[in-house]
Amino acid sequence: MSTTTIGALIGGAIDSMSGDDSAADGAIVGAVTANVLKVVVPVVVTYAVGWAVLRGVEQLREQLFGREDVA
Numbered sequence: 001m002s003t004t005t006i007g008a009l010i011g012g013a014i015d016s017m018s019g020d021d022s023a024a025d026g027a028i029v030g031a032v033t034a035n036v037l038k039v040v041v042p043v044v045v046t047y048a049v050g051w052a053v054l055r056g057v058e059q060l061r062e063q064l065f066g067r068e069d070v071a
Contacts (some may be wrong), residue, residue: 005066 011030046056 003034003038007031007037029041 008031009029011033012027015021015026015029016023
């Protein structure tokens, strides 16, 4: 099953627990949320890995060449 379908099923199930109306609007919200997360999560992970690599390179540079204070 695709992420969109799973998001719609979960959103519909959560929305139907309230008992106010049909689960259709919850399914729509769940599907949209799943699609947004498909884009946002990889961007956040890429940013975090890039930040960690830059931080590691900075620490390696400090160990190899010492600390340079730029004023």
